[in-house]
Amino acid sequence: MPDSTMPSIQMTAGEPGALEVREAPVPAIKPDEVLIKIRAAAVCGSDLHLYQWDESIRGKLNRASDNFKHGVIAGHEFCGHVVEIGSEVGTIMDDPSVKLEVGDFVSAESHVVCGKCYQCLHGEKHVCVNDKIIGFDRDGAFAGYIALPSSCVWKNDPDLPYEIAAIQEPLGNAMHAAAHFPLKDQRVVIFGLGPIGMFSAVIALMHGAKHVTAVEVSETRVKLAKEIGVHDVILGKIARSDEERAAERERVQKLVREAAGEDGPDVALEMSGHPDAITNAIKSVRRGGKVIAFGLTKGSAYTFDDYSTDVIFKGITVQGIIGRRIYDTWYKVRDLVRIPEARDKLRKVITEVLPYTEFRGGMERMLKGETGKIVLNFE
């Protein structure tokens, strides 16, 4: 063991902005765990919820910190090197032929699953009823080291660039969403080009979609989408009144159908969670089309405009997506990041690589929508 303490970015109190760099003990591993020295970690939209102390994450953090008797280390998207392996570590990546060794370059699935519930036992670990998310339910990866069960550990190709290795977890979200339905020769529309929407665009293009349209309200992101190769990008307008919103919905639906041609796109990826975008996704797909529901709404309610006409009579499929399939999605991500063209496109989505001490400025810029993905360097 090289160090006894390490720097870490911790949520130290239940209030907005209480993320701070603190020295912490290097965690001790249990027999089934692995100690990983962090090389780099990426900032997620959910880390911003933490930073802002949003309602949605309070329960988890209050439990994990025992009501802030101690801090909780944030971060769940990362890569690093194995420095210690517990005595009872077994199969990783669901592949008994993969052997884990000290020095291996690894990333990790952020959902620590129980392996015992109905879902876990039936090939649906991504919806485990007892899952614990690192950086929320237990200490995370914005730190010098992390201890994790070996069942979460993913062994990277040793030559995978570290900034790409650090974003495989969110890229897996995008892969799970975008590749749920095969996209080869399909006409696709993506609503919302935050990092996951942007990754989905890369995946749709690399998976051979015939035509990709995206709808986004930020001009910076519209420009980036064009650089990545999205065929048609529609700049959405932020409407204020109900009349304006109705007109904007009609305008966007018409443009999306025109861009895709014929009866509208085959597949809509709803990555924004905005109610108007959800409606646009449902209304603009062709009859028999498919809608991927990924973006979380601000509140929990969404009202269908015309459920019978738009869902039943139209015969569409609406598929909710959470997390990554463990490990099917990770293998798909591995295939993607091995392609040089995909790496080039993904690098465009990573707009900043910062020393971890500069996380606050990065998060503030991300909140304003000025950035793509941000990677924090821990080396």
Ligand SMILES: [Zn+2]
């Ligand atoms: Zn995340």
Ligand SMILES: [Zn+2]
């Ligand atoms: Zn389970």
